[in-house]
Amino acid sequence: MSSRLPGRRLIQRRRINCAAIVTRAAVLLLLFAGWACSSQPTPTEVFMADQIQISGLQVDKAFYHPGEMVHLQVHILTGLAGEKQAWLSARITHLDANIDTLKQQVTLSGGDQTVELSFSPPETAPRGYGIDVAIETADGARLAGASTAFDVLDRWTQSPRYGFVSDFQPGRLDSTETMEILTRYHVNALQFYDWMYRHEQFLTHEEPYIDLMGRELSRQTVDALIDAAHQRGIAAMPYTAIYGSSLAFYEEHPDWALYNKRGEVSRLGENFMAIMDPRPGSAWANHLLAQFDEVLDNTAFDGIHLDQYGDPKEG
Template sequence: MKKVFYVASICLFTVSIMMGICYAENQFDFYPNKAQYRPSEKVGLILKVIDPSVEEVNLQLSISHLNHELFAQSKKIKLKLGQEIIAFYWYPPLSDFAGYGADLKIKDAAGKVIKELSTAFDVASDWTKFPRYGFVSDFSPGTGKADIRTKMQNLAKYHINGLQFYDWMYRHDKLISPTEIFNDPLGRMLSFQIVKDKIEIAKDFNIASMAYAAIYASSKKFYQEHPDWGLYDLRGQPITFADGWLYIMNISPGSPWNNHLIKQFKDAIREVGFDGIHLDQYGYPEVGFSHLTDKKERIFLDTAFRDFINQTSDMIKTDNDKAKVIFNAVNNWPIEEVASSKEDIIYIEVWPPHSMYLDLVELIDDGRRLGGGKPVVLAAYIDPYKEIAVRIANAIIFSQGGFHIELGEGKGMLADPYFPKYKEMSPELSRVMRNYYDFAVRYENLLSDSNLKPILAQLEMEDVITSVIAGFDLIFITTKEINNYEVLNLVNLYNMGFDWKEHKQTPPPQFKNKEIKYYGGKGVKNVYWSTPDGSPGLKKLSFIWSQDDKGKYIKFVLPSLEYWDLIVIDKE
């Protein structure tokens, strides 16, 4: 690979907020000031130091893209007692859809390293290229803008760049509330102003806001006013959801419901400020009958969904040419029809029988294939109490190039398909998720890029079972290539069972200093290793060439494997 030179500029300033003397241990945080950056936009990296125990420190910052260091700077500053905010600003290269890593060493006056910190950021003109999709579901009256901003800033630390505004609406059949304060269909008291405040503040962090809407659901009252708009079963009975709480309407092209709901979408984009529409469905029915005329026309929902998605995309783009559409393929249905539609993201809500790790892999692979390379977001709900299960599931999803809707409302994690039942992560899980999302962003071009191609290669690990199938008691291996890189992901499934949602009592065993044989690498220049379970930068590994009856291979020592490792082969 040719050596690339980058020119960049950086500036630094500090703000000191005096506080009372505190004898607590040093506390540090390092994060970008936005969830994502647009091309030519200035990147801000924030270092927060609370109650420093030393006065003078040397900050050593390094910014890299994959295995290329793009910028390095050392800066001596004096810290004051209290809370110190240090901001670094940097203009990245004029390239689109690229992930970066930022590593910071803090040294005392004697040169001793006090703390090493890392974060990541990416540059993209379109957030749906690498969609770190999250959620908001709290719109209670009286929520202050400062509280909203704090939660949005926290989500930006995880690089969440799109939010599903779950159950923000007045009614399923009338999205925008006629009053400022209203009760939603389940009786929650909500504020329309809070909805708008969250959209406005999300934009400050380059976070897109998607308006949730059920594609065919109406209240009983609305159905009774428009019975011919409904969808009926073979016996001529209206099809309902949740024992008659909601009625399923006819979404076929040209139907009155179709036109009514899409007008609601246009109003949500134009009047409320949403950046797109998130379409939900309930997984059934697959077939219904229209009563718009005397002739009872059969409606196949799979093709009707596809047509409705396409019409929605076309119509909302007349108000905002960058508006997006997402559709929930409940339990992967009807993925064959909707993946190639004008939806911008493949979104799959995962339910049994898709209960195994292998199912997560196949859902991501098939979704990408059917969608022509579109990114895949899985709604796979795991109670944050099950910390090991959350960690392994994310290792599987991220390593396969997928994304996981799970984070929202500051430090919340989805535990249930009804989003308001989310739970708060523990401090330990919050730390782990920061590391995993940093890792997914730093290496997005090696993990999630649509140009990645699978390759046939064999990897053997000393005294350990490896497999290209995500099975039981083994190391799950995937091998792909892009440009001059071969990319190997290793996920430790020892003692993890088969079920991704199942609670795990103990973590997988950690493997250290294991010899690796990798067959199939050609023209290898360098071998790098990294992991979100430790220091995330790429570490160069020594390797040698050898050969046996299986063919030529490179041999190197893997420093450690806890949950998930990334090996990058840099080729000539």
């Protein structure tokens, strides 16, 4: 029996070697098949290779009154060599509640393109909403996304986001672009800081005019900025000081001023401005109220911004 054992072992080894060869061949075949399949990119891989992104979202107003239509611009940037079909969706939410979902097919091509979506939000006010935008393939794979928000308000003071502008030089031509940028940040009211001719006389017939600090300013620029703000639903508020006047005006009306215990007129700076008496019914207060009326009657400002300097504390 021992003489036949080596032969049996040889046969068993050959069988084992053959099985190993078959197994290795099967593994190689599977690997090759997998490589062959992976060489065909999925629809998602085709899109992603072309670097699709949402480069910007822009609502057309700083806020919306109940019943107003929202217009959303979606700016898309791609590196496509040709055209490809995709789906653009916008999900409207309030807190964790889904309010609506908009979806439309888009044709993507190389470079920049803009798609506009319009919808009517609920009329409940005040209320804020989120917008989650996505670009997807036909099979639902997400390619790009971005988010923004908007408010539905009866008036801007229900949810104020206050900014300011301070450049009113003649020939300024970027009013529209300025308000477009502010709208991206949902700024819904603007202080027009130091826009006036004088602190005691806001308007003048001069155009352009020189303000108290020696700057050349333009009423045309002021009006253009107001108009551009209103196009975006942004309120325009003119800066005023409740008790500041030029020294020249104080010298004409010394009895209107505010004095300290030593009988000295209160000042802002050494030779810049005098502090006037702002008590209700005072000559200065009546003069200032008349100035407010003139501003509101002759400009498109939406109200009056009142300021005070914090000093003096008494007079």
